[in-house]
Amino acid sequence: MIKEGVDLFRILNHGLIPGMLDASERFRRGEFFIPELLMSSRALQFGLNVLRPLIQERKNHKIAKVIIGTVKFDLHDIGKNLVTILLEGNGFEIIDLGVDVTPEKFVRAVEKHEAQMLAMSSLLTSTMSWMRFTIEQLQASGLSKKVKTLVGGAPVTPIFAKNIGADGYCREATSAPSTIRKLLGIDEDEGILVKQ
Ligand code: B12
CATH class of the missing domain: 3.40.50.280 (Cobalamin-binding domain)
Incomplete structure (x- = not known):
């Protein structure tokens, strides 16, 4: 998505964040267990590590x-x-x-x-x-x-x-x-x- 020029905040707000919120919600409903929760959290962190430097480069107010x-x-x-x-x-x-x-x-x-x-x-x-x-x-x-x-x-x-x-x-x-x-x-x- 970054290579395709998708807005960084779009990736964050429409991809990573809803993904983690969804995983937390499923965990709360008893559909996900600790391993899935931890895997989702690690995937989120991995994604963030890629996005964070690029977001900081944009030096938003x-x-x-x-x-x-x-x-x-x-x-x-x-x-x-x-x-x-x-x-x-x-x-x-x-x-x-x-x-x-x-x-x-x-x-x-x-x-x-x-x-x-x-x-x-x-x-x-x-x-x-x-x-x-x-x-x-x-x-x-x-x-x-x-x-x-x-x-x-x-x-x-x-x-x-x-x-x-x-x-x-x-x-x-x-x-x-x-x-x-x-x-x-x-x-x-x-x-x-x-x-x-
Ligand atoms: C995953 C987990 C772990 C993982 C943590 C991994 C990690 N990197 O975080 C591991 C396996 C390491 C772990 C260890 C332990 N855990 Co634990 N753990 C959990 C579990 C299953 C899920 C917590 C979680 O991540 N939920 C998902 C997230 C998204 O939800 P959340 O944290 O509640 O956060 C939401 C809100 O609370 C809020 N929020 C959270 N923080 C903040 C801060 C601010 C500022 C704001 C605005 C909002 C906010 O926003 C989030 C999203 O809406 C819970 C059970 C449960 N059902 O909650 C037990 C639980 C918290 N653990 C528990 C226990 C006892 C332990 C251990 C002591 C177990 C042991 N005997 O070793 C150890 C303690 C280690 C330590 N010193 O901290 C108990 C706590 C009981 C109590 N009343 O104190 C629980 C409730 C399980 C249980 N039912 O017994 N645990």
Whole structure:
């Protein structure tokens, strides 16, 4: 498709992203199992590795800088990666810290990159508290005035998000771009999601 000149965002928004969302949905319905989910995730990453440098070359106007990662002791990254590509496809600049990210690492990255948004993922009830610890460290460092926080992941609920002082919560990756726009007060039209 790249050789044929198909728009890069079309490949992303109409190929890779719907493919992964479809795989997640089938997994939820019990039609797909862990191997299929992992294979889809790897295919997505492979595709992204091809697209990402080309997208960056186009130097699109970035609408905000987002630090993202899965919290300490948690290695689940399929959902987080889905959020990442949806945000990239919507014109956000992403700094992905990966998995097992300590509060200190999150805070350092926010400071270093002067990010407007910090997004955290957790898939284990035993690791959710690391979202709270990270927000507490942000508050202690004074950075919480400059950066908003968004949390997500299967065990995370709106009540939990509110209790730990997060600014936003999304149940689904697909609502992350609009939620972040709302939290940062960014106009809907500023997104660069490809027009059909
Ligand atoms: C795949 C998987 C794994 C893979 C992870 C591979 C990878 N690269 O991610 C492997 C096999 C490594 C794994 C390991 C473990 N796992 Co596991 N795993 C799963 C499984 C089957 C699917 C998770 C997944 O990827 N779903 C698909 C994605 C797309 O969905 P999602 O992550 O929920 O994300 C969506 C939303 O939540 C949201 N979202 C997610 N993050 C964020 C972040 C933001 C900012 C936003 C806005 C949105 C958002 O967007 C996504 C799309 O809408 C779940 C079961 C399940 N049904 O969820 C168990 C599950 C999460 N695992 C579980 C457990 C216990 C473990 C292990 C401890 C097992 C063990 N005994 O070793 C280890 C822990 C390892 C560790 N330290 O993290 C439990 C957790 C139980 C609990 N309540 O804590 C679950 C629920 C299984 C179960 N029913 O027991 N696991």
